[in-house]
Amino acid sequence: QVQVMESGGGLVHAGGSLRLSCAASGSIFSIDHMDWYRQAAGLPRELVASSRRGGSINYADSVKGRFTISRDNAKKSVYLEMTSLKAEDTAVYLCHVYCTEDKWQWGHYWGQGTQVTVSS
Numbered sequence: 001q002v003q004v005m006e007s008g009g010g011l012v013h014a015g016g017s018l019r020l021s022c023a024a025s026g027s028i029f030s031i032d033h034m035d036w037y038r039q040a041a042g043l044p045r046e047l048v049a050s051s052r053r054g055g056s057i058n059y060a061d062s063v064k065g066r067f068t069i070s071r072d073n074a075k076k077s078v079y080l081e082m083t084s085l086k087a088e089d090t091a092v093y094l095c096h097v098y099c100t101e102d103k104w105q106w107g108h109y110w111g112q113g114t115q116v117t118v119s120s
Contacts, residue, residue: 002026002109006095009114012085016118020080022095022111032106033098034071034078038091038116045094049080062088087120 008020024031032053039045049069050058057069068081078095095111 002028002097002099002101002107004095004097004109004111006093006111006114009093009116011117011119014085014087014118014120016085017081017083018085018116020082020093020114020116022078022080022097024076024097024099024109027101028076028099029101029103031073031076031097031099033096035096036069036078036080037094037096038089039094039113040088040091043091048093051078082116085116085118087118089116090118091116
């Protein structure tokens, strides 16, 4: 089985910073995507930052220059450093992992989410 766990969310004032962490565990042979999504109340889920095994990284326009995604393949972990936080960043942040346990069958796995609240 594969498990995905996020941590690091909380309450912060506008202009502050937070660092989110996500770790995948289980009998994982290989991971391709490790991504961060967010879903604000009443709005669709959106991709905020994406990373792939080969090193490619992409950000949503709304977070470019403020958020940094990084990855530790040995620890099967991905991180999201958030700075200059705005009220609009308030959302549940979810970690998405695309991986395989047996080399052939790949699947999507999601964490439970961690709440980030930015007060103004």
